[in-house]
Amino acid sequence: MKRTKKMLKSVLAMGLGFTIVLAGCSKQENKVNTDPPEPAPATTTKETAPEDKPAETELPPVDLTYYFPNSPQQDLQSVEDNLNKLVQPKINATIHLKLIDWGTYEEKMKVIMASGEPYDIAWTAGNLNNYFQNVANGAYAPLDELIEKYPDMKGGIPDMFWNAVKVKGQIYGVPVFQQSTAGYGYEIQKAVADKYKLDWKSITKLSDLTPFLETVKKNEPNLIPWEYSQQADPFQVAPPMFGLETLGDPKTPGDLYLTDASKVVNQYETPEFLEYVTLMREWYTKGYLRKDAATLKETASDRKAGKNALMLGQIDNDSIAFENAGMDAGGRMSNFNPDTQSYDLQFVKPLLTTDKASATITAISANSPNIERAMMFINLLNTDKEIYNALVWGVEGKHYKKVAENRIETNKEGGYQIFSPWEFGNMTLSYLFEGDPKGNDEKYTQMWIDLNKNATPSNALGFVFDFTPVKAEKANVDAAFTELYYALASGSVDPDKYLPIFIDKLKKAGSDTIIAEKQKQLDEWRATNK
Template identity: 30%
Template sequence: MKRVLALFLAIAFAVIAGGCGNSGEQGAMLTEDPNEVPSDTYEINWYLMGTPQEDISSVEMAINDYLKDKINATVKIHAMDAAQYEQKMNTMIQAGEYFDIAFAARWMLDYFGNSEAGAYFPMGDYFDKYMPESSKQMDPDQLESIRVSDGKVYGLPVHKEYAGQIGWIYRKDIADKYGINMADYKTVESLKPVLETIKANEPDMQYPIDWDNDSAPRILVEQESNIFRNGMYSNLEVVNYMDTPEFKKACEVARDFYESGLVKKDVLTTHDTIQRMKEGKCFCMLSPLKPGKVEELFKNTNYEFAQQEITAARVDYMPGAASMQVISATSKNPARCMRFLELLNTDPVLMNLVIYGIEGKHYNKIDENTVQIKQGTTYDFSANAWAVGNNFIVYLTDKDDPQKHEKLKELNDNAERLVSNLFMFDDKGDNEMIQIQTELDVINSRYMAQATTGALDPGPILEQWKEEWKAAGGEKYIEEMSKQYEEFLKKYPEKVQETIEREKELYNIESKDDSLTE
């Protein structure tokens, strides 16, 4: 379906470009000197995913005043919550409607499909001219991971942490009360006696651990073995994710906790884990972690929370594709848009105008790099900084760890890199393979929460899941993915050898077929 849509979009954008002469206009604009302030003012229509802010108009005015003597541009910010954003932008893209800059990702606005279809501008071709500093901020793997099939880069990744790990977020006061050191508990099942003690002695915590489909015990399995759509990379192989003993055990652990009364009865249908933590109804939860994560989630609560990492830090899958800015192929001035993005990612004044608003009106400065948000402020976009631009020049708040930026950079520098992070399955336009992928996605979404949250017996569900998965062509899909993955691995012999050595240690493997490194 995506391949058919991509073809439709490619035709649509070709017609639009030819019909309105936009291609010629863009070509003329791309001669703009990046070292000069243009005489003509250009309005940049910028679409962002995030909660609309009440006082956006005054912030836009401040941004425009600041940009006047730098690139002579004005900015119109269109901020929307995720659901509205996805619907609105997909409609605009499919219709070939004009916009300048937008947030995109591999999971939002189909970065790869829309890039191949011609919906986005190939800004990577102009990094050296218009975005020399912001493009140099990127890790090479970030840029490589967003290179599409034509070899071009169509987005600028948001400069932030691109690695993470799994661990506990928990009530520190309760842990201190019972002498619990969360670093001692590397698995969910090992924590069971602790949770039973809390359940017996804390009346408000009858269900002391909480999760939903996205934070159930299975996320520990996924951290240890890189997951990609319908396959799992384990020991440099592609296998059926649901058919692994690790996944089955994670489902069984969730079921045991449910039957033991340690997790809420409506776990299958509710998604209120963070709210229950804030209300003091549970002791802990599993979560993807990074430095400062607990402060982000629990800024204003009545309880003291802490975090404890329990897995090794690992660079994310497709590290550049999780959050980026793209320029539309319909933009009338991509050069000015790129100059704006260069400023946004290198100029703390501009970046913090976008994130926090106006100093003295929306926030007060405590020191050079720290701010205090004014109570009742009518502008604060900081919760969505991860979707905007360079997070390392965003001011910290008085509630943040003063070393947050340094710790995030250290996380990036020291995180483990899997060779599979840069692999992307190619359906090659094969209609049968496209249909198989679509059916497998539907099947997976039907059974994942049922099998992993513990509310139902996972045994029969896993059997039914695997039967439907096989009937939909899952084995053929894995076979094709395996072929592509083996060819991909041959490009990275050094990384393959590193992975082999790691897995020998991790899984106690005595020998390994080294044919892929020959």
């Protein structure tokens, strides 16, 4: 997930107030319906192929409210206006973009969903935004029948991505085909590595970075040695870095070891977690992290300002791979600030896990008055290059300029820079920008496509944990997690004292019950997927 996710991310940009826009114009489309509509008759070509010709005379106008996270954008309105000029002739829908800041997105969406007020489309995720929990709570509409209406959209996304978003055999969200293959490592500013002649290619694990961080701490007072936030916590974002695989979501107790896919374990009781929090405690006490690391929900402003000397990297192709392919790559840090280039090193090889294949999803609210029209818009984001890039990059000539057939340069002062093509539709449609490797645009795009399509699958790829039997325990465990986890994982508190307290709180909240249920469901899944 190249740009993210680092933000996841990233990782990257999201905040406005959230006024609910009530959608709908016609009686038929205003009817709240949580079930997918029956397929339209063959003669009703506009509902099955809305791109054929203008739709105003055949479809009644509707409003669609679309919630997604990013950093605050000054010129969101002109992006919305331009997007609607493209969308309305095709499906006669007006899209209302509701951008919420990364750090508050999950909580605000919980409020919106709990209120029962109608909205239409929302970004969600299998790992950081509780897609599976929201499905268990009935928040999203089942989409299987509607998805079948759009074979180009469906065929543009590999089957293993679709399998990763199924719950009890049904699909409740359209996965974004993006750079999902979970290789991990770190990013270091080129200027820092070159200035101090750091052997950045020698790193094989997180603890190897300690001497680099010490060099930065001693010599670069204006830089943060190691980036940490709740959106960029290595143990949550990169379980394979610790030999683990997430089942359900990374917060909830119950992971698998990559070397033993048969037994579900409490990841917070593993030697790997103890080693991690001990290392982070060392780094924190030495001043390698921000003092407020435990409460930081995202660090987009630090990334844009080039303040982080080193940071976690979810990496598909690293700097060495691009160098071997004859490409000039600015590194992932330049995604946020073109003037801050980085070396990116992958030391955990790519693996496609269920949580990464479901890492960014577009869902439709079960309470949407316009479920089918919402799917028409999602289809356009997956198949229409102009519409996709209008949302991702904004207005040509204002927010970016084209410098080649499929490459742009963004305008820093334009008021719209979200840098998140991985967040919407199908990322194969995205223009490349100044942060992407140069040398061969087609080859670069094909490199990550091939890597994802041919990724080594995890031992539990396709297994989706159903939270329904343990909904109460899940809520209690989430509360216990929030109370202490980030203080431990950022090194802000002593793990010798607080790790036993954390584990005890999880157990009292029901972690053992959740783990037993995960084991039961995993065993049943294996019995039918041999």
